[in-house]
Amino acid sequence: MTLPHPNTDQISLPIVLGVLGDPTRLAIVRYLASKQGVPLNCSQFLDLGSKTNLSYHLAKLREAGVTRAEVVGTNRMITLRRADLDARFPGLLDSVIAAAGDDPALPAVGGHDLEVSA
């Protein structure tokens, strides 16, 4: 019932960077950051791709250790692993989120601009 996640010390820098080097996944991370820790389910990202495709991208983010997914009923509640990433790679996630915050080239959920908290 619980999904596999890497431990904090298993999170790999090149894998994290590679996973974030995709516009859809960067948009997911930006949107999660803008929600300041409030868990979101997959359906809230449907603007960014098909259900199947989001399942794929969200699994990549989870397996890389960027997000955590908790099973709640039929939902997977998704959060950013901010504290874990900051412990492992200090400052990295914040600078990525800040840089993504004002990037009009990234896809956006809802089509409107975001107030991103870095």
Add this chain to the structure above:
Amino acid sequence: MTLPHPNTDQISLPIVLGVLGDPTRLAIVRYLASKQGVPLNCSQFLDLGSKTNLSYHLAKLREAGVTRAEVVGTNRMITLRRADLDARFPGLLDSVIAAAGDDPALPAVGGHDLEVSA
């Protein structure tokens, strides 16, 4: 005689992250950082791959705006675009270099550990 480089404002976050999400290229960036701005030519990275393969990876880094290559005779002198990256994505390169600094999973030039300046 000069090679193509993106302007600072043309540097793209997902492209930079994608390019850094490769162990060989991350090792190149780490080694450049450890040399604190001293330009290196391609041959100094031969521990990381074949000449052809390095030419490929160094072109990726240059085209992404991570490095600058200056033609000096038959050499391409390569430096990190620290100031440009810091202007465009404040803190990003420093946190990547710091995180890569103590990563034994990354390949290393010379086989010995590096004093990385972040």
Add this chain to the structure above:
DNA sequence: CCAATTGTTCAATAACTTTTGAACTAAGGA
């Protein structure tokens, strides 16, 4: 129980990336 909702898995395909060797260009030194 039945239907709707949420999300995964699978197989296929398309697209991209990495790596290789051989051939090449361009500059520099003997």
Add this chain to the structure above:
DNA sequence: TCCTTAGTTCAAAAGTTATTGAACAATTGG
């Protein structure tokens, strides 16, 4: 001029990633 050094380019092969639709599982509500 000839040889060496430095690096690129090309085409092929191998591997990886992204995207899709159809089928599937699991939970919830009526």
